[in-house]
Amino acid sequence: QSALTQPASVSGSPGQSITISCTGTSSDIGVFDYVSWYQQHPGKAPKLMIYEVNNRPSGVSNRFSGSKSGNTAALTISGLQAEDEADYYCCSYTTSTIYAFGTGTKVTVL
Amino acid sequence: QVQFVQSGAEVKKPGASVKVSCKASGYSLITYSLHWVRQAPGQRLEWLGWIHFAEDNTKYSQELQGRLTFTWDTSANTAYMELSSLKSEDTAVYYCARSNNLKLDFWGQGTLVTVSS
Numbered sequence: 577q578s579a580l581t582q583p584a585s586v587s588g589s590p591g592q593s594i595t596i597s598c599t600g601t602s603s604d605i606g607v608f609d610y611v612s613w614y615q616q617h618p619g620k621a622p623k624l625m626i627y628e629v630n631n632r633p634s635g636v637s638n639r640f641s642g643s644k645s646g647n648t649a650a651l652t653i654s655g656l657q658a659e660d661e662a663d664y665y666c667c668s669y670t671t672s673t674i675y676a677f678g679t680g681t682k683v684t685v686l
Numbered sequence: 687q688v689q690f691v692q693s694g695a696e697v698k699k700p701g702a703s704v705k706v707s708c709k710a711s712g713y714s715l716i717t718y719s720l721h722w723v724r725q726a727p728g729q730r731l732e733w734l735g736w737i738h739f740a741e742d743n744t745k746y747s748q749e750l751q752g753r754l755t756f757t758w759d760t761s762a763n764t765a766y767m768e769l770s771s772l773k774s775e776d777t778a779v780y781y782c783a784r785s786n787n788l789k790l791d792f793w794g795q796g797t798l799v800t801v802s803s
Contacts, residue, residue, distance in 0.1 A: 609703040627789035675733040
């Protein structure tokens with residue numbers, strides 16, 4: 577299946593806000609609100625950070641927020657911290673009843 | 687609490703098959719769907735498919751359809767992923783993950799499968 581498109585890298589200084597985009601199509605992000613975001617530190621399993629576009633699981637910092645407009649979803653990290661340095665992946669349910677992950681974004685804290 | 691423990695690393699030759707297990711604890715495996723995801727070295731996450739226990743069916747990615755088989759053992763609370771006709775490009779870490787209302791809320795620790803002659 578085609579991957580959703582994310583920027584390869586995003587960086588910011590501690591305390592700043594950054595936004596990661598995730599572009600899909602009218603067969604996935606554009607038609608479903610089942611967009612989720614995962615954080616992955618090196619050598620670790622992914623961790624759910626946002627689900628259904630803008631919902632946070634229990635235990636995830638409120639510095640993480642999600643949004644969607646048309647075929648594009650976004651993850652915003654506010655008050656950037658050193659521990660936020662990781663890879664981030666978006667994911668969407670699709671009209672083919674399969675899932676599509678994004679290409680992944682490496683977040684660097686300067 | 688919910689936890690998955692996957693089987694250990696495997697080294698296989700091209701053309702062979704591999705079977706990875708995913709044992710659930712903290713809940714009954716069949717009460718939620720289960721997904722399989724893989725990640726080649728330095729690459730992105732790739733969705734492989736899912737098991738709908740309640741509907742007793744499976745869905746596989748088009749790219750691996752025909753080589754991939756998901757099974758489960760209710761009594762052992764364990765799911766299995768078997769990949770056949772292995773190629774070098776199947777070298778990856780394979781993850782199982784629980785689907786809770788279409789979000790993957792708990793993940794296994796991953797199983798490294800290396801395909802090399």
